Amino acid sequence: MERIEGSESGSDLQTVVRAGAVLFAFDQNTPELGLSQLATKLGLSKAAVHRLAQTLVSLGLLEQNPTTRTYRLGVRLLQLAHVVQSSLDIRHEARSHLRDLRDSTGETVYLMLRRGDGAICADRIEGSHPMRDLSTPPGTTVPLTIGASGTAILSTLDDTEVEGAVRSLDSKTAADVIERVDAARARGFAMTRGDISEGVGAIAMPLLDDRGAVVGAVSVGGLLSRVEASQVELAAAVTRTVVEIAEAMGWKQV
Incomplete structure (x- = not known):
């Protein structure tokens, strides 16, 4: 020492x-x-x-x-260790399902885990299209106010928490984020257009644990025009993947 x-x-x-x-x-x-x-x-x-x-x-x-x-x-350290282990377990259990999602859609697939006011990219599987999204490398932390995964996570939180997340933003940006969150709640999935990389679109669904608490999100990203044209099909595919990962973890989606 x-x-x-x-x-x-x-x-x-x-x-x-x-x-x-x-x-x-x-x-x-x-x-x-x-x-x-x-x-x-x-x-x-x-x-x-x-x-x-x-x-x-x-x-x-x-x-x-x-x-x-x-x-x-x-013993409090055991609780922290459990959080780390849980994150590692999610990545391990999710991997095959994320790969299946990539294979069925051709788009880049992300597993994002919530970390306070941000989401860390725990895993990314590159798409097979020549023009594909590589905007968020594994290990990168993105604010919840940016990206489809962040929007999906925020959509599960109450209005007070959402307002807290946008408090540091300027009024226009904050309004845009809240509008995206409201749209995600109404639509049933989050969709963003070029807010991380120009010309890239993404669709995401939140991942909830067995208590109904949001732990992260699964998203697909690709060429904006392609994502917009297939948004319903992509959202359905991401939803299936979220359910599969939750089942693999022993969680029932609320």
Whole structure:
């Protein structure tokens, strides 16, 4: 473990780094550590480590043994690990269904997972058409206010949440987003025209978990004229894929 450099009255960012270093100090060989051990490992004073550790305890990220007063990792980390594992499971379970969607439509297929006010591209399968959409590489995070997947996700949220998502936008852009969301709710699927890449159209459906909470969206993207001409068929194909992925995950779509 590297010692933490810098003064103990550092910035908020330094505090976050130090809190992370406290968590990373634990491993399989040392699942519990006392205050002095942590201070030695991190190169910080006991007082500084105590403040960090107690804050992490209050968040459930650390626990303190009431008898020995040593620290161990908290169960809240298991919840976070479950979120990560769930995302990995979705990608694994969805892959074959996304490939089938690409094969049946010829368009590029995306699996987008919600991350707060954005959606991250968890998987992309390139279309087979000569003119195909490659606008969002895997790992890219896109605001929910941009793209068909974001619109599909927003369409499942209540109006207060949608208003919160557009609050930082100028009035015209915010109005455009809300109009797209309203259209998606009325139409039953989200459709966007050139808002990520000029000349590209996309259609998306939200993916809901077993509690009815939105976890992401599946979309197809391609040449705008082609997508517009086949929007009903594409929407039906994306809907089937969403249902298949939900069933593979053991979720019932609400």
